[in-house]
Amino acid sequence: MKYTQELCPILKKVQLNKTTFSFKVASKEAVKSMKPGQFANILVEGKTLRRPISVCGFSREEGFIRFVFEVRGEGTAIMSEMAEGQNMDILAPLGNGFDIDPNEKAVFVGGGIGVPPLLGASAPYGANATALLGFRNKDAMILADEFAANGADVRIATDDGSYGLHGFVTQLLAQRLDEAPCDVIYACGPKPMLRLTAAEAEKRGIRCMVSLEERMGCGVGACLVCACKTRTPEGGEKYLHVCKNGPVFDSREVIWE
Amino acid sequence: MSRLNVNICGVDFKNPVITASGTYGFGREYNEFYPISKLGGISSKGMTIREKAGNPPPRIAETPSGILNSVGLQNPGVDHFIEKDLPWLREQDTVIIANIAGATEEDYAAIAEKVNASDVDMVELNISCPNVKAGGAAFGTSCAGAELVTALVRKHCPNKPLIVKLSPNVTSISEIAKAVEAAGADAVSLINTLLGMRIDIRTRRPILRNNKGGMSGAAVFPIAVRMVNEVYNAVKIPVIGLGGICTWQDAIEMTLAGASAIQVGTVMFTDPYAPLKIIDGMDNYLAENNIANISELVGQVQLW
Numbered sequence: 306m307k308y309t310q311e312l313c314p315i316l317k318k319v320q321l322n323k324t325t326f327s328f329k330v331a332s333k334e335a336v337k338s339m340k341p342g343q344f345a346n347i348l349v350e351g352k353t354l355r356r357p358i359s360v361c362g363f364s365r366e367e368g369f370i371r372f373v374f375e376v377r378g379e380g381t382a383i384m385s386e387m388a389e390g391q392n393m394d395i396l397a398p399l400g401n402g403f404d405i406d407p408n409e410k411a412v413f414v415g416g417g418i419g420v421p422p423l424l425g426a427s428a429p430y431g432a433n434a435t436a437l438l439g440f441r442n443k444d445a446m447i448l449a450d451e452f453a454a455n456g457a458d459v460r461i462a463t464d465d466g467s468y469g470l471h472g473f474v475t476q477l478l479a480q481r482l483d484e485a486p487c488d489v490i491y492a493c494g495p496k497p498m499l500r501l502t503a504a505e506a507e508k509r510g511i512r513c514m515v516s517l518e519e520r521m522g523c524g525v526g527a528c529l530v531c532a533c534k535t536r537t538p539e540g541g542e543k544y545l546h547v548c549k550n551g552p553v554f555d556s557r558e559v560i561w562e
Numbered sequence: 563m564s565r566l567n568v569n570i571c572g573v574d575f576k577n578p579v580i581t582a583s584g585t586y587g588f589g590r591e592y593n594e595f596y597p598i599s600k601l602g603g604i605s606s607k608g609m610t611i612r613e614k615a616g617n618p619p620p621r622i623a624e625t626p627s628g629i630l631n632s633v634g635l636q637n638p639g640v641d642h643f644i645e646k647d648l649p650w651l652r653e654q655d656t657v658i659i660a661n662i663a664g665a666t667e668e669d670y671a672a673i674a675e676k677v678n679a680s681d682v683d684m685v686e687l688n689i690s691c692p693n694v695k696a697g698g699a700a701f702g703t704s705c706a707g708a709e710l711v712t713a714l715v716r717k718h719c720p721n722k723p724l725i726v727k728l729s730p731n732v733t734s735i736s737e738i739a740k741a742v743e744a745a746g747a748d749a750v751s752l753i754n755t756l757l758g759m760r761i762d763i764r765t766r767r768p769i770l771r772n773n774k775g776g777m778s779g780a781a782v783f784p785i786a787v788r789m790v791n792e793v794y795n796a797v798k799i800p801v802i803g804l805g806g807i808c809t810w811q812d813a814i815e816m817t818l819a820g821a822s823a824i825q826v827g828t829v830m831f832t833d834p835y836a837p838l839k840i841i842d843g844m845d846n847y848l849a850e851n852n853i854a855n856i857s858e859l860v861g862q863v864q865l866w
Binding site: 524525532562 | 592
């Protein structure tokens, strides 16, 4: 059985800023085969649909999974009210995740709540990782210190200039790539950011993996709602699905709309 | 669990719980949670004669106690199903129902011939998909259209028991049921989704890229119970009940309304194990009430 439904006791809850929460939950089963970049579909009391939340980090040895999410609507608001000791009902591990090779030089490009899945993915890279993180403003900044603690070269951009570069994270990307080459780019964040990141990577001939978001149903590839338009090898177009074929896609596959 | 054995149109089901078309793919994904051999049956993702891309996203919106979807019959085409999925499904020891849809009479005739010659156990004719412009609903929302397409598929698919899946987006579902019964349907299943719409008040745009979509989930359950009961009282062929069933109590209620079997769909997005819990709950209920077989309860509601 590839998928597990698990009741995970909440070990530690931390509010990172006004709207962002970090939950560390205990896991025995789901964590066993987990990869960075995968996600869990989390039950929300009183809601029909589970909420897909990316894995920020996990440890098989210590038996935990960490989720960092932003309160965006009713569902995530209810989730944010959960307390330590309560059980989080998760379906996991879902999606394909990142294929990581820590011997490569990797640049991680994250925007806003797209940053958390990159933390777990970048950790094994140590000093081989550059983390380019974009936020609305200084108050919205999350996890930057943790990227640095893992050894990454961390650079920040904010929309209003209240911290780091006054501008977009994609400007940091162009600067970084002008300084030195890299083997691979991993990106997660808003679609315009992903599109610009993909364009920059393709211009320079660098492999770029993007983690996408779409409104989801089952989370396992059965209901086909979370469609993403992609190019087929034959030159045609096809809707793949973020939950099963993704959430991580090669940027050259994605048709940006 | 012989208490739950049912026979519908000559096909034996180990229990009356079937996973509903469109919510369960071809079974492979949920087989990663539990063996799908535990199910009474599986109704396949709605298939068309050729591969279909489906609608642009977003294709789903949450509603109070339910969802709207506008997938638009995305599927790999019936040949792909017969070659790649059916042999695997055949090994899973559950009843296989091929759900088929079309845009034209020619499409329906062609796909009916394909499934007739295949190894499926039953055919479920979708004349009620609300999400494709030239889709089945064009046939399924009038008695004449429903009768025409049922007779056509009956003619081109003579060897398989034929279930016709009915749309609730009509003035009188029992009149449509009588029309498809007269045209040769062996059973009816109902209800398909109810047409709905949601609007994002910030963007003033519908949440679904297709503007409207089909509503399902717990919120539609009372409508489904009412319609199943009306149709049960209008036709002689078996009725398969679906629409918002979440618990074993719902399944028993739907049975009392007139359903010989039930289908489970949207609840699986909340709990993938819901069909198994429903099967166990129904069996316990029958045991506790000394009911020898679920069929004793079909249509046994005593109307006031």
